Amino acid sequence: MHSFSPPSRRSFGLRLLSGDTPGHPVASFLMAVLVFVLAFAPLLFAGTRAVATAARVAIFVVLAASYDLLLGYTGIVSFAHTLFFGLGAYGVAIALAGSGPSWSALFVGSAAGIGFAALLGIGIALLSLRVRAIFFSMITLAVASVGQVLASQLHDITGGEDGLTFSVPPLLSPSFHPFTEPVLGVRIDGRLNTYYLIFVVSLVLFLLLLRLVNSPFGRVLRAIRENEFRAEALGYRVVVYRSLASAIAAAMAAIAGTLMALLLRYNGPATTLSFSIMIDILLMVVIGGMGTLYGPAIGAALMVLAQYYLEPALQFLAELTAPFPLLSAVFQPDRWLLWLGFLFMLVVMYFPAGIVGSLRARGLYSQTR
Amino acid sequence: MKPSERTLPVLLVLLIAALGFAAMPFTDWLTLSAAGLAMGMMLFLMVAGLTLIFGLMDVLNFAHGAFITFGAFAAGTVFARFPQLVASDRWEENFLILALAALAAALLSGALGFGFERVAIRRVYGAHLRQILLTTGALIVAEQLAIVIWGPDAIPVLKPAGLRGSFLIAGAAIEKYRVVAALFGLFVFLLLQGILAHTRIGIIVRAGVENREMVEALGYRIRPLFAGVFVAGAALAGIGGAMWATYAATVTASLGSDLTVLIFIVVIIGGLGSVGGSFLGALLVGLVTNYVGFLAPKLALLSNILLMAAILLWRPRGLLAAGGR
Numbered sequence: 001m002h003s004f005s006p007p008s009r010r011s012f013g014l015r016l017l018s019g020d021t022p023g024h025p026v027a028s029f030l031m032a033v034l035v036f037v038l039a040f041a042p043l044l045f046a047g048t049r050a051v052a053t054a055a056r057v058a059i060f061v062v063l064a065a066s067y068d069l070l071l072g073y074t075g076i077v078s079f080a081h082t083l084f085f086g087l088g089a090y091g092v093a094i095a096l097a098g099s100g101p102s103w104s105a106l107f108v109g110s111a112a113g114i115g116f117a118a119l120l121g122i123g124i125a126l127l128s129l130r131v132r133a134i135f136f137s138m139i140t141l142a143v144a145s146v147g148q149v150l151a152s153q154l155h156d157i158t159g160g161e162d163g164l165t166f167s168v169p170p171l172l173s174p175s176f177h178p179f180t181e182p183v184l185g186v187r188i189d190g191r192l193n194t195y196y197l198i199f200v201v202s203l204v205l206f207l208l209l210l211r212l213v214n215s216p217f218g219r220v221l222r223a224i225r226e227n228e229f230r231a232e233a234l235g236y237r238v239v240v241y242r243s244l245a246s247a248i249a250a251a252m253a254a255i256a257g258t259l260m261a262l263l264l265r266y267n268g269p270a271t272t273l274s275f276s277i278m279i280d281i282l283l284m285v286v287i288g289g290m291g292t293l294y295g296p297a298i299g300a301a302l303m304v305l306a307q308y309y310l311e312p313a314l315q316f317l318a319e320l321t322a323p324f325p326l327l328s329a330v331f332q333p334d335r336w337l338l339w340l341g342f343l344f345m346l347v348v349m350y351f352p353a354g355i356v357g358s359l360r361a362r363g364l365y366s367q368t369r
Numbered sequence: 370m371k372p373s374e375r376t377l378p379v380l381l382v383l384l385i386a387a388l389g390f391a392a393m394p395f396t397d398w399l400t401l402s403a404a405g406l407a408m409g410m411m412l413f414l415m416v417a418g419l420t421l422i423f424g425l426m427d428v429l430n431f432a433h434g435a436f437i438t439f440g441a442f443a444a445g446t447v448f449a450r451f452p453q454l455v456a457s458d459r460w461e462e463n464f465l466i467l468a469l470a471a472l473a474a475a476l477l478s479g480a481l482g483f484g485f486e487r488v489a490i491r492r493v494y495g496a497h498l499r500q501i502l503l504t505t506g507a508l509i510v511a512e513q514l515a516i517v518i519w520g521p522d523a524i525p526v527l528k529p530a531g532l533r534g535s536f537l538i539a540g541a542a543i544e545k546y547r548v549v550a551a552l553f554g555l556f557v558f559l560l561l562q563g564i565l566a567h568t569r570i571g572i573i574v575r576a577g578v579e580n581r582e583m584v585e586a587l588g589y590r591i592r593p594l595f596a597g598v599f600v601a602g603a604a605l606a607g608i609g610g611a612m613w614a615t616y617a618a619t620v621t622a623s624l625g626s627d628l629t630v631l632i633f634i635v636v637i638i639g640g641l642g643s644v645g646g647s648f649l650g651a652l653l654v655g656l657v658t659n660y661v662g663f664l665a666p667k668l669a670l671l672s673n674i675l676l677m678a679a680i681l682l683w684r685p686r687g688l689l690a691a692g693g694r
Contacts, residue, residue: 141629141633142674352499
């Protein structure tokens with residue numbers, strides 16, 4: 001991959017990134033902008049909606065990056081990532097809705113959700129990867145659909161289709177105002193605390209993932225992805241490594257789910273379990289660049305921006321083509337998924353390395369592979 | 370595969386039917402068994418192509434559900450175009466419209482399959498990861514295109530007048546349409562088995578599933594054959610979708626993606642690449658779904674997953690895995 005200098009000679013910044021940089025000035029610039037905007041979002045944007053969008057981007061960066069651990073580094077396609085996302089969110093939602101807004105409930109709920117997600121991740125992996133990696137994709141699809149149905153059927157526990165609305169601990173609640181006056185021009189309130197909780201946890205998780213994929217464990221995963229048979233012949237238990245990767249990715253997705261629940265103070269099947277979120281994650285990771293971690297992060301930011309700007313653009317095209325009904329129907333704002341789907345197919349066919357991967361391939365820093 | 374290994378899965382289907390027989394009153398059992406068989410046969414039509422495509426070229430098509438959707442819409446459009454044939458009380462006209470609908474479904478889905486194989490599938494031979502991603506993307510695009518063409522709302526699919534209502538056999542009501550669907554599915558299964566067993570093309574297909582390289586080394590060109598199987602599989606899925614929509618009396622753009630989970634369960638249970646296995650798998654899923662739906666409605670949603678898990682624990686490669694896969 002990249003030049004590998006001994007740890008002692010590496011700068012603190014490089015060590016923080018586990019020696020793994022975006023690998024191209026453009027990618028580095030995009031990442032720097034992303035981190036800067038997310039770090040200072042409450043100062044940069046006035047409205048609560050913009051800040052909530054920034055928090056959503058941070059959560060999706062973790063969700064997409066953890067998915068990349070499976071897709072890009074381990075080479076298996078899971079369709080159950082939203083299930084783990086949902087388990088984390090439901091863990092928090094059920095605990096807080098059931099026993100009131102206390103920190104202990106929050107911790108118990110998230111620990112239960114995260115632990116259950118990790119166990120389920122291992123279980124699915126052991127059942128399917130024992131046979132063929134391709135079974136994993138099909139079985140995760142089936143399990144994810146069961147999760148969705150269960151969440152809407154077990155009305156007493158999950159609130160069914162309506163979901164659960166709950167209060168968060170006072171420190172994180174919007175009604176928390178320790179100071180009447182803004183401090184340095186910023187209103188300190190629960191929303192701000194929630195935002196920075198989300199930002200810091202997301203940042204730490206992302207750095208942890210970077211550490212993980214650049215560790216010996218991550219190297220074995222990549223070896224398995226490149227040549228499963230050879231990795232097995234070298235003595236690595238392929239099933240064990242893939243199952244562990246599945247469990248870690250599941251746990252990370254569940255943590256992202258707990259953050260989502262805290263952000264929205266609500267959770268329902270549509271917000272965390274729906275298949276359209278799974279598709280969003282796939283688009284983020286593949287378009288951004290599989291197996292780079294930075295790619296999914298940039299992809300997550302681009303997807304959120306696209307959802308803001310693609311619909312107005314399509315609206316404009318739909319009005320422009322109004323005389324031709326079929327053409328106009330293709331440009332309906334609701335059809336944005338059609339265009340993203342096309343883009344996704346084109347990327348898979350012609351640029352399988354995605355944005356960051358393609359940049360790296362021609363990057364200044366890319367060394368012998 | 371030893372003969373005993375082949376007979377055990379057949380016995381399993383009979384065992385499930387017997388368990389159902391023991392667990393409920395006779396008339397209910399008869400009604401549910403007929404429903405289960407009809408559902409199984411329709412599922413079989415949908416998965417036959419999918420499993421053969423996988424067996425031949427190691428291609429797993431997540432967009433197979435799109436052929437189901439387009440077949441269903443084709444049938445719905447044909448029914449809507451000839452309402453007098455649908456409403457007619459003469460059975461010849463009813464069957465004519467059914468045949469027309471099936472033909473339209475097969476043609477549309479087959480043509481889509483032909484184009485999809487040429488444009489997309491060919492580029493990702495031998496790369497599972499990219500296959501799954503590309504075909505998943507294709508499923509999304511196909512669903513959106515179906516909305517563009519037929520609109521976002523459900524379209525009613527009226528079944529021909531002569532096929533509404535039920536037969537009364539031994540006190541059990543059995544819907545006429547289910548009998549027709551089951552018989553048609555059985556016919557296609559026997560036809561497919563006949564072609565695979567007794568024609569030259571069928572023998573090459575079976576040999577290709579067992580060992581593609583060897584067949585190519587012997588001088589047969591597998592790619593055109595695969596393209597043919599892909600188109601035929603898509604057409605069958607289209608007919609299956611048309612029958613499913615006619616039974617459900619409605620079709621939406623999400624039909625294919627909704628059924629994707631079920632058809633994958635059938636394919637996994639049957640063993641990837643095996644037509645006989647997917648036939649048994651489809652029957653098992655059909656029967657279990659109906660029995661459990663009656664005996665323990667709360668478990669109905671989980672029954673197929675549990676069935677799949679149990680079968681995978683017993684035979685990790687599915688009931689009748691082909692070609693050492």
